[in-house]
Amino acid sequence: MTTIEDVRRAAALLDGVAERTPVESSRALSEIAGARVLLKCENLQRAGSFKIRGAYVRMSGLTDDERARGVVAASAGNHAQGVALAARLLGIDAMVVMPVDAALPKIAATREYGARVELAGTSVDEALQHARAYAERTGAVLIHPFDHPDVVAGQGTIGLEIVEQVPDVATVLVPVGGGGLAAGVVTALAALRPQVRVVGVQAAHAASYPASLAAGHPIPAPELRTMADGIAVGLPGDVPFDVLAHAGIEIRTVSEEDLSRALLLVAERAKLLVEPSGAAAVAALMAAPGQFEGPVVAILSGGNMDPQVLLRVVRHGLASAGRFLWLHVRIADRPGALADLLRDLAATGANVMHVSHVRTQGELAVDEVAIEVQVETKGPDHCSAVMHALRAAGYRLTD
Structure with missing residues (x-):
């Protein structure tokens, strides 16, 4: 398993590469939750999400031969941009496979960072199959979005920052797709603040972890039907699953109405733009007021929002509210x-x-x-x- 020493080494690698994102207090959310609430703003990270952390750490560990062969990744958008930016910084050729219905701004941003983009499949899982086939055909190194110890270590640097920025933190809410972010945060907090409660949050219509944790091994989600494409992952990764299962993490699910209300509140009251997956932690907080001890840190995992999706989600959020x-x-x-x-x-x-x-x-x-x-x-x-x-x-x- 990834250790706190791995996370600290990742932090040293990311010095000058990833931003130390701010933690912002939210009076409106604190009133709803009945406890002090702070927002960890990874939506303000380079490339618009936390993904640059894990992608850069993973790719910086490649050998010269592996770098010469290039890398390939699969993503709905955030990991794509993280890999593309990391590849540009490290001078590595990158191919990214994205689902055919990926948001146009995310496709454009990935290309602008210098990666080549291929559209294939209707989900991240299907795009990942195409990426694996490309790796076997060309020799490129697959940079998995969550299922690798280096990726988990990179995402764990967020946990280090939370401990430094909010020393008395009692609860951390983390959006969960494949589990890399949650596994990294759990690894850091288990070593530095073992008393902190970490709660993972999944979209109810794309929730693979509750059943997987109950079964003791990863099993596919029964459906992937959510506006939160950043956490719409059909199968947990083996590496993060082992971390989260060992830690006994609590997983909560939120509805589409919860997500849209949370996105709207963050925009209106915190003046921050987040994508639906980035609002998942806030959605869980709003759906269960009074159930989380403060100070509570809710991780805003990303802000790469398609403007057309934003219009639909805001309308949905207004109706839900x-x-x-x-x-x-x-x-x-x-x-x-x-x-x-x-x-x-x-x-x-x-x-x-x-x-x-x-x-x-x-x-x-x-x-x-x-x-x-x-x-x-x-x-x-x-x-x-x-x-x-x-x-x-x-x-x-x-x-």
Whole structure:
């Protein structure tokens, strides 16, 4: 297993390469959690995530012959950029295999760092199969995103920084995909602060660790259906799994609604842009207030967000937070009836975003029309007030 000495050697290698990312206090999250909450901002790391740490440590240990053969990696985006940047810094040729639906900004950034990109497969696991085939065909060295002791040691440097930045830390929340980040953090904290509780967080629809830990060996996740592509990994790595199983780590899962609400809160209140996987630790904190002893450090693992995904996730987060309300209202089919409805909505302070006027639904009477309206509100209480006001005015509606 990776040791604290390995993590310290990794820290020496990364000096001047990886940023010592800041730890920011969050009053809003502290109020929700009922304990002091701090955010470890790996979204501000070089290449936008923690991945440069493990990739650089792994690649710096290659022999001259291995460096001459080049490297290959598979990733949905963050490991791709970490490998590409590390390869540029070390003067190594790099090929990166990414899923065919990988975010365009992540593909572009990987290429801008100097790596060649091939699109193959519909998931990280399928892309990894193509990367292994490329390595066998060309002799390139596979740089696995999480399943190697050097990668675990590199990610463990985050644990060293947390101990230095928050000496009295009681709980650390870590996003978990393949497990490399969590294994590294556990390794560092087990040696330096064994009393600290480390909790791993997975997306509920891409959760391989709970069943794997129960079975005692890695088993595939039953599905990979989440907006958090950075932690959508189908099978735990053997190396990190051994570390996390030995440590008896607790794994929690979060819903898509939890993830979108967390991303929105971090953007609105902490003024930080994170991707859905980077918000997983905050999602777990918000989903279970009062269950974590403080000080709590939530690791924001990455900030490489596709703008189009950001738009969808923000809309989803607003809806999950009760900031959008969809109403189905039946009104009389007469001139001015729609104007009356919109005027009554305006009186409640709701902002109309979209209106659909439907005359052809089978359950409508001959003198009725259905109005489907989306409004922006100030939160759940305002949603209730809007619906109460409309019903009091005589409207028949469902939300």
